[in-house]
Amino acid sequence: GAVVSQHPSRVICKSGTSVKIECRSLDFQATTMFWYRQFPKKSLMLMATSNEGSKATYEQGVEKDKFLINHASLTLSTLTVTSAHPEDSSFYICSARRSGPYNEQFFGPGTRLTVL
Amino acid sequence: GQQLNQSPQSMFIQEGEDVSMNCTSSSIFNTWLWYKQDPGEGPVLLIALYKAGELTSNGRLTAQFGITRKDSFLNISASIPSDVGIYFCAGQNNAGNMLTFGGGTRLMVKP
Numbered sequence: 001g002a003v004v005s006q007h008p009s010r011v012i013c014k015s016g017t018s019v020k021i022e023c024r025s026l027d028f029q030a031t032t033m034f035w036y037r038q039f040p041k042k043s044l045m046l047m048a049t050s051n052e053g054s055k056a057t058y059e060q061g062v063e064k065d066k067f068l069i070n071h072a073s074l075t076l077s078t079l080t081v082t083s084a085h086p087e088d089s090s091f092y093i094c095s096a097r098r099s100g101p102y103n104e105q106f107f108g109p110g111t112r113l114t115v116l
Numbered sequence: 117g118q119q120l121n122q123s124p125q126s127m128f129i130q131e132g133e134d135v136s137m138n139c140t141s142s143s144i145f146n147t148w149l150w151y152k153q154d155p156g157e158g159p160v161l162l163i164a165l166y167k168a169g170e171l172t173s174n175g176r177l178t179a180q181f182g183i184t185r186k187d188s189f190l191n192i193s194a195s196i197p198s199d200v201g202i203y204f205c206a207g208q209n210n211a212g213n214m215l216t217f218g219g220g221t222r223l224m225v226k227p
Contacts, residue, residue, distance in 0.1 A: 043204060
């Protein structure tokens with residue numbers, strides 16, 4: 001159990017276009033999901049906390065109008081990179097928190113975004 | 117904000133050797149976690165530590181939650197080639213349950 005999927009796994013787009021990334025918890029409900037960004041050979045940096053039915057909470061320095069987050073159901077959160085530019089190219093990883101005594105987080109496999 | 121210092125940054129060892137890596141924090145965490153990440157994949161949880169002083173094993177992996185709640189170590193015994201990857205420590209507190217990650221330890225194992 002506790003499987004998290006991401007779609008797509010890899011996407012290449014042109015500058016100026018928008019890209020939507022989906023994060024799904026497949027066998028549990030997640031009221032909270034997290035979106036991370038990872039640059040090559042670097043650690044994961046938290047971008048935002050996605051809460052089902054309410055607005056996401058963004059970390060300092062992350063533009064909320066640039067990275068739109070929608071958590072419309074207990075098993076799905078989406079991250080939309082709007083008007084993408086080459087500097088948005090990165091590895092985006094989501095995690096879903098499973099409610100319980102330890103509130104464990106399970107990570108998706110990541111999405112590699114390349115903006116040309 | 118909180119920061120985790122993870123060391124070493126990289127290790128190149130011979131198959132069969134034991135490995136040790138650690139994380140220290142400038143502030144207290146209530147939970148310490150160790151993850152492994154393979155190239156192009158998301159992190160996979162290896163060990164979770166919930167109590168100060170706790171020592172937990174998972175196969176060849178052993179991790180301890182420091183008594184001060186500001187540090188943790190991970191040991192891998194008798195390393196094998198499939199241990200290759202990047203290992204991350206992460207601290208979690210109660211507020212928001214967000215994770216703070218260390219910088220990672222890149223492990224390379226020579227057969």
